[in-house]
Amino acid sequence: MTLHSAKIGQPVSRIDGLAKVTGQARYAAEPHPAGMLYGFIVNSPIARGRIETIRDEAARAVPGVVEIMTHLNRPHSALFEKSYMDGLGVPGSPYRPLHDAEISFNGQPVAVVLAETFEAAREAAMLLEVDYERWPHNADFEASLHQKYMPSKTRSNYVPPKSRGNAAEAYALSPIKIEGRYHLAPEHHNPMEMHATTVIAEDDGTFTVWDKTQGPQAVQAYLTSALSLSKDQVRVRNPYVGGAFGSGLRAQHNVFLAALGAKMLKRSVRITLTRQQMFTHVFRPEAVMNIALGAQPDGTLQSMIVDGVTDTSRFEHNMENLVIWGLINYKCPNATADYKVAPRDTYTSSDMRAPGAATGVNLFEMAVDEMAYACNMDPLAFRLHNYSDIDAMHDMPLTSKALKEAMHEGAERFGWYNRPIAPKSMRDGKELIGWGMATGIWDAMFSPTSARATLIADGRLHIATAASDIGTGTYTILAQTASEAFGIPIEMIDIELGDSTLPECPTEGGSWTAASAGAAVWLACQSLREKLFKTLGKSGNISAWLTAGLSNNTTVLQDGFLQDKDADENLRLSLSEALSLTGQDRLEVEETAKPGLRGTISQMRKARFTHSAVFCEVRVDEELGIVRVTRLVNAVAAGRIMNPKTAASQVRGAMVMATGMALHEESLMDERVGRFMNHNFAEYHIPAHADIPDMDVLFVEEKDREVSPLGVKGVGEIGMCGTAAAIANAIFHATGQRHRSLPITPGN
Amino acid sequence: MRQFSYSRPDTLDTACHTPDHTRYLAGGTNLIDLMKSDVERPEHVVDLSALSMSQIEERPDGGLRLGALATNADTAAHPLVTERYPLLASAILAGASPQIRNRATNGGNLNQRTRCHYFYDPDMACNKRSPGTGCSAKGGRNRIMAILGTSDACIATFPSDMCVALAALNATVHLTGPEGERSVPLRDYHRLPEDTPWQDNILRTGEIVTSIDLPPLSFGSHHTYLKIRDRLSFAFAIVSVAAGLQMENNTIGKACIAMGGVGTKPWCVPEAEALLEGKTPSPSLFRDAAECLLQGAVTDRDNAAKLKLAPRVIIRALSQAAAGTPQSQTQKTIF
Ligand SMILES: Cc1cc2nc3c(=O)[nH]c(=O)nc-3n(C[C@H](O)[C@H](O)[C@H](O)COP(=O)(O)OP(=O)(O)OC[C@H]3O[C@@H](n4cnc5c(N)ncnc54)[C@H](O)[C@@H]3O)c2cc1C
Numbered sequence A: 001m002t003l004h005s006a007k008i009g010q011p012v013s014r015i016d017g018l019a020k021v022t023g024q025a026r027y028a029a030e031p032h033p034a035g036m037l038y039g040f041i042v043n044s045p046i047a048r049g050r051i052e053t054i055r056d057e058a059a060r061a062v063p064g065v066v067e068i069m070t071h072l073n074r075p076h077s078a079l080f081e082k083s084y085m086d087g088l089g090v091p092g093s094p095y096r097p098l099h100d101a102e103i104s105f106n107g108q109p110v111a112v113v114l115a116e117t118f119e120a121a122r123e124a125a126m127l128l129e130v131d132y133e134r135w136p137h138n139a140d141f142e143a144s145l146h147q148k149y150m151p152s153k154t155r156s157n158y159v160p161p162k163s164r165g166n167a168a169e170a171y172a173l174s175p176i177k178i179e180g181r182y183h184l185a186p187e188h189h190n191p192m193e194m195h196a197t198t199v200i201a202e203d204d205g206t207f208t209v210w211d212k213t214q215g216p217q218a219v220q221a222y223l224t225s226a227l228s229l230s231k232d233q234v235r236v237r238n239p240y241v242g243g244a245f246g247s248g249l250r251a252q253h254n255v256f257l258a259a260l261g262a263k264m265l266k267r268s269v270r271i272t273l274t275r276q277q278m279f280t281h282v283f284r285p286e287a288v289m290n291i292a293l294g295a296q297p298d299g300t301l302q303s304m305i306v307d308g309v310t311d312t313s314r315f316e317h318n319m320e321n322l323v324i325w326g327l328i329n330y331k332c333p334n335a336t337a338d339y340k341v342a343p344r345d346t347y348t349s350s351d352m353r354a355p356g357a358a359t360g361v362n363l364f365e366m367a368v369d370e371m372a373y374a375c376n377m378d379p380l381a382f383r384l385h386n387y388s389d390i391d392a393m394h395d396m397p398l399t400s401k402a403l404k405e406a407m408h409e410g411a412e413r414f415g416w417y418n419r420p421i422a423p424k425s426m427r428d429g430k431e432l433i434g435w436g437m438a439t440g441i442w443d444a445m446f447s448p449t450s451a452r453a454t455l456i457a458d459g460r461l462h463i464a465t466a467a468s469d470i471g472t473g474t475y476t477i478l479a480q481t482a483s484e485a486f487g488i489p490i491e492m493i494d495i496e497l498g499d500s501t502l503p504e505c506p507t508e509g510g511s512w513t514a515a516s517a518g519a520a521v522w523l524a525c526q527s528l529r530e531k532l533f534k535t536l537g538k539s540g541n542i543s544a545w546l547t548a549g550l551s552n553n554t555t556v557l558q559d560g561f562l563q564d565k566d567a568d569e570n571l572r573l574s575l576s577e578a579l580s581l582t583g584q585d586r587l588e589v590e591e592t593a594k595p596g597l598r599g600t601i602s603q604m605r606k607a608r609f610t611h612s613a614v615f616c617e618v619r620v621d622e623e624l625g626i627v628r629v630t631r632l633v634n635a636v637a638a639g640r641i642m643n644p645k646t647a648a649s650q651v652r653g654a655m656v657m658a659t660g661m662a663l664h665e666e667s668l669m670d671e672r673v674g675r676f677m678n679h680n681f682a683e684y685h686i687p688a689h690a691d692i693p694d695m696d697v698l699f700v701e702e703k704d705r706e707v708s709p710l711g712v713k714g715v716g717e718i719g720m721c722g723t724a725a726a727i728a729n730a731i732f733h734a735t736g737q738r739h740r741s742l743p744i745t746p747g748n
Numbered sequence B: 001m002r003q004f005s006y007s008r009p010d011t012l013d014t015a016c017h018t019p020d021h022t023r024y025l026a027g028g029t030n031l032i033d034l035m036k037s038d039v040e041r042p043e044h045v046v047d048l049s050a051l052s053m054s055q056i057e058e059r060p061d062g063g064l065r066l067g068a069l070a071t072n073a074d075t076a077a078h079p080l081v082t083e084r085y086p087l088l089a090s091a092i093l094a095g096a097s098p099q100i101r102n103r104a105t106n107g108g109n110l111n112q113r114t115r116c117h118y119f120y121d122p123d124m125a126c127n128k129r130s131p132g133t134g135c136s137a138k139g140g141r142n143r144i145m146a147i148l149g150t151s152d153a154c155i156a157t158f159p160s161d162m163c164v165a166l167a168a169l170n171a172t173v174h175l176t177g178p179e180g181e182r183s184v185p186l187r188d189y190h191r192l193p194e195d196t197p198w199q200d201n202i203l204r205t206g207e208i209v210t211s212i213d214l215p216p217l218s219f220g221s222h223h224t225y226l227k228i229r230d231r232l233s234f235a236f237a238i239v240s241v242a243a244g245l246q247m248e249n250n251t252i253g254k255a256c257i258a259m260g261g262v263g264t265k266p267w268c269v270p271e272a273e274a275l276l277e278g279k280t281p282s283p284s285l286f287r288d289a290a291e292c293l294l295q296g297a298v299t300d301r302d303n304a305a306k307l308k309l310a311p312r313v314i315i316r317a318l319s320q321a322a323a324g325t326p327q328s329q330t331q332k333t334i335f
């Protein structure tokens, strides 16, 4: 069998698929170092107060219990708050696990039981008695709105809204107006794999930390700083991650506590969170947006006024880019937006798949639908009428925006053009049928990233970068990239990811990995290829080079062989032969992909986004109000698609999640105690198979040579943006009823 | 999970002579979950699986006997059940997932505990779990709690689907205990919480459910199990209705109806059944039945939606039964 090089753009199946389905892929909770202890976290049942006494006799009496770590006996960790800042850079005072007696959120770890078995640790955790002094708290979002504020120091990725024209006046003068209060319930990330850490205490006193994270280097930096360790004492690995959706952006308390335990006892320690405990840390913030739109009778938008609030904790100021999306995406002479955060006594909300936009775009697109109806216009026509070719908020050109094409191709595929405008005009038996649409927008980001490419003796190509594949297909697209850039079949490539010792790569998130790590791998492979040719040319063994009938000028590297451009297949050198001719046992290069001078200038002068148009059909039982999503079409403009198979999977996955956002997912806060009460998968509903129809994902052609070195934009999050709104809008079209709060559950 | 002793007796007699603080283990889909969450803390776990109680057999009177250890999946797929009691098969298939039904038993289904969030969370006060601590669900997040049969002490829903059909079908539960055997109508098996919500049913210490009898009863195609839930599969009922009508010349003969998701036990109101009998099906008749079934309903902070939905679900279910078009559990359109 001849193996051929893969190309960027081919629908290559996941190269890590076999390892995953055969259980060879190892996740954070799977290494079994000798003598490992199991840690089980005890969580606070109160939202605010302090620990008065801890009675641990019964817990310590459980056979197998080695230690119970609390704020009273924990080993020394860094003194200053700023040492606990993690990569995400949320301003405020980061939570320091087991720091002192104070409780600032329900579910806060108050102790970790360390035992020889998981069962003993869990049983002892149940027997630990902790008395608290309770202080008043507020965990009610509506009540927290009275205390909303703008943090004085903002998150580094925060984009402040920018007003234009005079929105208030234009709104007052607009003949057609709509105004509404839109709301999104809090949601928990709930990746399939629960958060877990295994800290291996190595013989030389260093720690190898297997953690479920999206950024091994960020976790390494956090641990070294928070535990006052040096960089070479901590290596963090996350070769496989069972989903994360943003829950692995921050260093979660399990990694700190496991490392603290390992430091205390000088033994390996594993901590896994239970599904219930997955509801004790990050979540997508609850949000409210007041949106007022004004338009001319012909559907020309005159004014947009958006004010939005998301929740944060009392100790950190988590912020989202919530209110800007409509202002960027629509042409409208007058617009203003305001954003604040509302503090409550919970853990800090955090980024969840398409943070800010999943909420802000969907809620805004629901308002746009209302406006289209107020103008008696088809929602697609309305959007086309107010289409902006630029980033209208910053008045900046875009590197590309094939949204118009996405709208047309999506509409065509869906059959949108036959749609009767009037709501409640289609039915089948007892079901009303509705068609809704919305558009999506998300950042197209690029971050400097390094990668190493090594040609080794057996002729295999080894690629390494500290990127994380959280299930998105990073291994596969990087292998494709290397295959095309170097000229070697995928089968001869090994990709190594998820290790803090590898070349630098930013934390996976924001859909920038494909563009950034892809560019780094491309660069490294190209430069390795040049190095091979140069070294071959210089090496003394010219005769062998010629024996093979090859010359420096006409030789190409293709499908893993050095061969003459036009000569027959027998005249060729395998890569291992070629390497041995160089007299070296390996050839290696490391490269860093940067935007470059042109790219940097472009980043200052042009805005960059991914776009989409989503079309949805729902059927709603008229009497019972039961909603079924029966069709979803998503047309995505995301630059160059590296692998249509894994890319469509990403978009489909996000569409499932957005269906949950529209209809099912909701973390129910009992504000009396500050706890999310439906903390298990029986009662926190994510869509089941029956809830998901056939989904049609299409990528429209979008050539963009500026957005990133490979013309790639990333597709991990765009599927969230617009899909929930398309469903809500379809429900309106079916029933004539507006629902402005998500999720829309039976009986509402 | 706390330490416990484990035994697997092979006679019913040994099994029912057990020390205090014993729990019987059948499929374990509910018990083990609750033990892991520290809600159930048995000192002894007695595994029933060595007892021969998994039969599904015909009774001399033409009824059917379902062994307590027969799995939910086997029961729903058994030809005698699908032929004679399709209402029961449908209700079982409306519950849980294939994996869970493969493991879950009929006896376990009868004795499964509430899904009340607060019951499941040992950090929260709950009279059912820890008598006398109070009921956190009242005034709390109680969207899934009951609106019928509640008390000041407890408003938890009994979550089974299967039992709703068994109640509609007037099944009988057979028990064996240290003091011998007895039989109880299923409608009397589960208890209202009143001021002792920790007792879900009339089971006495040491008693074991051995089997469930279905009386000879046929509705032809005039039956349905209609379940409304938060997603289209694999969720507990918000409101469900099991209905069977014996139709003759467009007149209702015997009417059997029970509700799930709304009550602290499978909810039956004999007056509502009587009200239907001898009448011609009509929307107004079904409305009257709904009103009768829901009499005395009380809502709390989050569960008003149940009261809004319940009459509509009853009316639809009765229409389906009258028309002879039972709800499909795979086709998600509700006819
Ligand atoms: C995720 C999930 C979703 C579910 N969804 C649904 C649903 O939609 N609808 C639905 O109806 N159910 C649902 N269930 C519940 C499921 O039906 C029950 O867990 C199951 O029927 C219990 O049976 P088991 O044999 O596993 O019981 P076990 O867990 O073994 O026992 C449950 C209880 O019954 C007692 N017990 C068992 N057998 C006997 C006996 N013979 N005599 C006396 N006591 C006995 C045990 O001591 C224990 O207290 C769901 C469960 C899960 C986990």
Ligand code: SF4
Binding pocket: B114, B116, B117, B118, B119, B125, B126, B127, B128, B129, B134, B135, B136, B137, B138, B145, B153, B154, B155, B156, B197
């Ligand atoms: S409703 Fe019943 S089960 Fe739920 S908290 Fe109250 S007493 Fe406990």
